[in-house]
Amino acid sequence: MVKDRSNEFRRKADQFLPNDDTIITIDGESNVSFVQDGSFLAEIDEIRNVMTKLSDDVASIKMQLRSILAQTIVDDNEKEKLDECMAGIKHRSGLLRKHLLVMKEDAKKTEAEKINGISKRIKQYHIEALSKKLSDLLEIFNAAQLDYRVQVSKRIKRQLDIAGEHVTEEEVNTMIDSKSSEIFNRLL
Numbered sequence: 001m002v003k004d005r006s007n008e009f010r011r012k013a014d015q016f017l018p019n020d021d022t023i024i025t026i027d028g029e030s031n032v033s034f035v036q037d038g039s040f041l042a043e044i045d046e047i048r049n050v051m052t053k054l055s056d057d058v059a060s061i062k063m064q065l066r067s068i069l070a071q072t073i074v075d076d077n078e079k080e081k082l083d084e085c086m087a088g089i090k091h092r093s094g095l096l097r098k099h100l101l102v103m104k105e106d107a108k109k110t111e112a113e114k115i116n117g118i119s120k121r122i123k124q125y126h127i128e129a130l131s132k133k134l135s136d137l138l139e140i141f142n143a144a145q146l147d148y149r150v151q152v153s154k155r156i157k158r159q160l161d162i163a164g165e166h167v168t169e170e171e172v173n174t175m176i177d178s179k180s181s182e183i184f185n186r187l188l
Contacts, residue, residue: 040123040126043103044126044130047096047099047100047130048130050092050096051096051130051133051134051137053092054089054092054093054096054134054137055137057085057088057089057092058089058137058140058141058144060085061082061085061086061089061141061144062140062144064078064081064082064085065082065144065145065147065148068082068148069148069151069152069155086145089141093134093137093138093141096134097134100127100130100131100134103123103127104127104131107120107123107124107127110123149176152176153169153172153173153176156172156175156176157169157172160172
């Protein structure tokens with residue numbers, strides 16, 4: 001049977017502990033300050049919601065690009081819709097980037113005011129996480145655009161080769177940049 005040694009431990013502990021008359025004071029005016037109003041967190045939530053919408057738009061753009069590549073003849077209305085969506089994504093991402101830069105500058109200003117380290121780190125973490133998420137979204141968007149451009153370039157080159165027009169990659173790229181379809185109509 002196991003011997004109960006708790007009394008022995010208490011006696012030994014009492015030898016090493018000083019009087020229990022020790023008073024611990026807690027400073028009520030410490031420099032611990034959390035975000036007084038939820039404005040920062042509300043701002044973060046708002047930015048996250050916009051980024052979620054932006055992410056949905058990027059996924060939608062990718063689907064539209066695939067759809068356009070699958071079609072033999074693309075309607076001009078679809079191209080216009082695609083251009084509008086792309087412009088909207090670029091505009092929204094530019095606004096988000098500016099807003100995040102302003103938030104980062106504000107965080108640096110509060111750093112100079114000696115605000116609590118925990119609050120400062122929380123703000124910095126949120127801002128950096130949002131910046132990374134925006135950067136990742138823009139990389140996905142740019143990769144989709146680049147892939148689309150490469151596929152369109154291959155399609156145009158293949159069509160021109162079939163038609164007997166042999167052009168270089170550079171010429172195809174200039175045609176894509178000019179958004180002109182004159183090359184297809186010039187022999188008619």
